[in-house]
Amino acid sequence: MENILVIGSSGQIGSELTLALRKVYGNNNVFATDIRESSKEITQSGPFHLLDVLDEKRLIHFVIRYKITQIYILAAVLSGNAEKLPLQAWDINMKSLLNILDLSREVGIKKVFWPSSIAVFGKTTPKVNTPQLTIMEPNTVYGISKLAGERWCEYYNYKYDMDIRSIRYPGLISYKTEAGGGTTDYAVEIFYDAIEKGSYDCFLKSDTKLPMMFMPDAIRGTVELMESEKSVLKIKSSYNLSGISFDPQQLSDEIKKFIPEFKISYNPDFRQSIADTWPQSIDDSNARTDWGWKSDYDLNKMTSIMLEEIKNKFETKI
Numbered sequence: 001m002e003n004i005l006v007i008g009s010s011g012q013i014g015s016e017l018t019l020a021l022r023k024v025y026g027n028n029n030v031f032a033t034d035i036r037e038s039s040k041e042i043t044q045s046g047p048f049h050l051l052d053v054l055d056e057k058r059l060i061h062f063v064i065r066y067k068i069t070q071i072y073i074l075a076a077v078l079s080g081n082a083e084k085l086p087l088q089a090w091d092i093n094m095k096s097l098l099n100i101l102d103l104s105r106e107v108g109i110k111k112v113f114w115p116s117s118i119a120v121f122g123k124t125t126p127k128v129n130t131p132q133l134t135i136m137e138p139n140t141v142y143g144i145s146k147l148a149g150e151r152w153c154e155y156y157n158y159k160y161d162m163d164i165r166s167i168r169y170p171g172l173i174s175y176k177t178e179a180g181g182g183t184t185d186y187a188v189e190i191f192y193d194a195i196e197k198g199s200y201d202c203f204l205k206s207d208t209k210l211p212m213m214f215m216p217d218a219i220r221g222t223v224e225l226m227e228s229e230k231s232v233l234k235i236k237s238s239y240n241l242s243g244i245s246f247d248p249q250q251l252s253d254e255i256k257k258f259i260p261e262f263k264i265s266y267n268p269d270f271r272q273s274i275a276d277t278w279p280q281s282i283d284d285s286n287a288r289t290d291w292g293w294k295s296d297y298d299l300n301k302m303t304s305i306m307l308e309e310i311k312n313k314f315e316t317k318i
Contacts, residue, residue: 006021006074007033007053007074008072009048013169013215017219020219024227031047049062059099073112076145077093082140083141097114097153100114104156104164109162111165112162113165114149118171119143132285149166168282190251203267203272204275206249208272209246209247218241224293241284242283
């Protein structure tokens, strides 16, 4: 029997991945944890505990007590917020990963999942169909920490014959959780403002094309990766994963098909310089070949669902 620990269950990925894992492994076998309360959907459907991944003693006691066999570590300071507090972000992002890697080696955890990001790439990286193996020179704290994390994951995989798996997520779009300090968060904010205000002031330029992914694809991809046989997984650092690539103007035009009166303006901030170093599209052929990855959602399908679900959220609040 698998007992799974999810660290960061209150975040954008964790809040949805926890529920998906409970459908696979059973509610009582997926332990959700965070330093703050999670949603009622999580706390009422299975075990939830307040837990700080940086508290090494309490962490190892928790893992031993509940006989944890798999760990998903999703706690992180995202790109936009990390630039405001660089040293603190580095400490949180790196110490959390290293605590889990070392603990997993000591107690014999079967599998570990840790998310990387397209932030590992930089200005010198090919921007179109960015390859799995390429130049990686990030110049943001978030990107530097993710690149270092990938190297640590690969090191532990080879040095100690562990099973640590990772995905380089593109920008993630979800109607269930709101934006959380990332450079791609405009692609979530725009839907809320389109419905609530009929307009959106974007913090990126109109032609800033970036790789994105609808959250259901990201969650399914994560579960599929973790369910794959170890023998087929050739990438020991982190897999490229691709969904949809678009810029703010293209997304605005798509929203106008559903809300014709919608208007967008552009007021780029510090996040523009971050986005300028990231790819426009991703080559995920390694994931497709190794474990059969394929995305389900295009821009039109995602936009339709986002607008419908967010409208429902507003109507429920009234």
